[in-house]
Amino acid sequence: MSERHSLPAEFQKFTELRRQFPALQQTRAGQAPIFLDGPGGTQVPQTVLDAMLAYLKNCNANHGGVFATSRDSDRIIAEAHQAGADLLNAPSSSEIVFGQNMTTLTLHFTRAISRTLRPGDEVMVTRLDHDANVTPWVLAARDAGATVRWIDIRPEDCTLDEESLRSQLSDKTRWLAVCGASNAVGTINDVRAITQWAHAAGARVFLDAVHYAPHAPIDVQAWDCDALACSAYKFFGPHVGILWARRSLLEELPAYKLRPVPETLPDRWMTGTQNHEGLAGVVAAVDYLAALPRATAHGTVSPCTRNRAIHAGMEMLQQYERQLSRRLLEALLQRPRLKIWGIKDSSQLAQRVPTFSITMPERDPQQIAQHLADRHIYVWNGNMYALGLSERLGLEARGGFLRIGLVHYNTMAEIERLLLALDEL
Numbered sequence: 001m002s003e004r005h006s007l008p009a010e011f012q013k014f015t016e017l018r019r020q021f022p023a024l025q026q027t028r029a030g031q032a033p034i035f036l037d038g039p040g041g042t043q044v045p046q047t048v049l050d051a052m053l054a055y056l057k058n059c060n061a062n063h064g065g066v067f068a069t070s071r072d073s074d075r076i077i078a079e080a081h082q083a084g085a086d087l088l089n090a091p092s093s094s095e096i097v098f099g100q101n102m103t104t105l106t107l108h109f110t111r112a113i114s115r116t117l118r119p120g121d122e123v124m125v126t127r128l129d130h131d132a133n134v135t136p137w138v139l140a141a142r143d144a145g146a147t148v149r150w151i152d153i154r155p156e157d158c159t160l161d162e163e164s165l166r167s168q169l170s171d172k173t174r175w176l177a178v179c180g181a182s183n184a185v186g187t188i189n190d191v192r193a194i195t196q197w198a199h200a201a202g203a204r205v206f207l208d209a210v211h212y213a214p215h216a217p218i219d220v221q222a223w224d225c226d227a228l229a230c231s232a233y234k235f236f237g238p239h240v241g242i243l244w245a246r247r248s249l250l251e252e253l254p255a256y257k258l259r260p261v262p263e264t265l266p267d268r269w270m271t272g273t274q275n276h277e278g279l280a281g282v283v284a285a286v287d288y289l290a291a292l293p294r295a296t297a298h299g300t301v302s303p304c305t306r307n308r309a310i311h312a313g314m315e316m317l318q319q320y321e322r323q324l325s326r327r328l329l330e331a332l333l334q335r336p337r338l339k340i341w342g343i344k345d346s347s348q349l350a351q352r353v354p355t356f357s358i359t360m361p362e363r364d365p366q367q368i369a370q371h372l373a374d375r376h377i378y379v380w381n382g383n384m385y386a387l388g389l390s391e392r393l394g395l396e397a398r399g400g401f402l403r404i405g406l407v408h409y410n411t412m413a414e415i416e417r418l419l420l421a422l423d424e425l
Helices: 009-021 046-058 068-086 101-112 133-142 161-167 190-201 247-252 278-289 306-333 346-351 365-373 387-392 411-422
Strands: 096-099 124-127 149-150 173-179 204-208 227-231 241-245 339-341 355-359 380-382 399-404
Touching: 009 278, 009 306, 046 278, 068 096, 068 241, 068 278, 068 306, 096 101, 101 133, 101 204, 101 227, 101 241, 124 133, 124 161, 133 149, 149 161, 161 190, 173 190, 173 411, 247 355, 278 306, 278 399, 306 339, 306 346, 306 355, 365 380, 365 399, 365 411
Parallel strands: 124 149, 124 173, 173 204, 204 227
Antiparallel strands: 096 241, 227 241, 339 355, 355 399, 380 399
């Protein structure tokens, strides 16, 4: 890696964090794989693996019993709810609901919402979102006889068309579903402003924060949203989904549940036995994020609450990822045969996460992905379940995009190796 593309000294500690991730230490055919597949699921630190193994080894039992291992499970579940609240800055741990993943939780949540909708009501979805924050709302509206309104995008930079959004809000709008960041092209939405516009019209807001969570701090109280979902396996944890919603919603919505399940929170939304070892891993993943200020500091840092530590660590992480983004974006722009979809102005890096989707006229995305996979560089191809976006851009029939997803365990050297592989094409 040339000196021109080296990192400032304050970011060198992020490279050292790679030692905490066992997957990053492996080799394939004598080469270290490059994991640029983070948007589909990140690698996990050793602490997450240790926590999950410890649960299965020492206290694998269902919860709610009087014996020791069941009480241990109760404790770990309670710790996971508190960790989720700290991650999202939720007012109470009892407002945190766990499930299989964001998609399953959103389908469960919108199924209940459909019972509150009436003909003439409207819900709004966007052409930017992952389909997990589109189809559940379309199905809920269909079942209730309500109307779906679509928020368009600006194709030139794949940002949300705010005029399309504001012009369609009315006193008929009941819910607006929008993402914090696009999982396909990285666009960050101004969710605080969107929430204000929706609330002024009397509507509620559901945020998909799955792709936002690995890259920036989340604050449901500051954003003033009504519900939010994310998945731990996107922020260095196991395959567990997390849902937060306002207490009044969780208490009043007609949850689909079994008869013995109590009506108290969060139990009335926690269907069946949870993934207890996964919840232990969630606690470890949140603690990993909270430890970032200490792990990346050159000196000591003053103690603070877990929520403040997470916020500080994620802000440091953002600055590092923008260094990576700047290098990748500038290099891709120097290769005119590659088309970048999304924000391309390096002065606007604060308006995107480090996820870049590209296409090449001579090759379809799967061919490019296979070329990179043969060199042990892992990326995703297809529509990334952002079906509305792929269709809107006219890419669905051509195989969608090739997606390059950076997270904080990636390095400048990996970007240079990626660029060399792309140049071979």
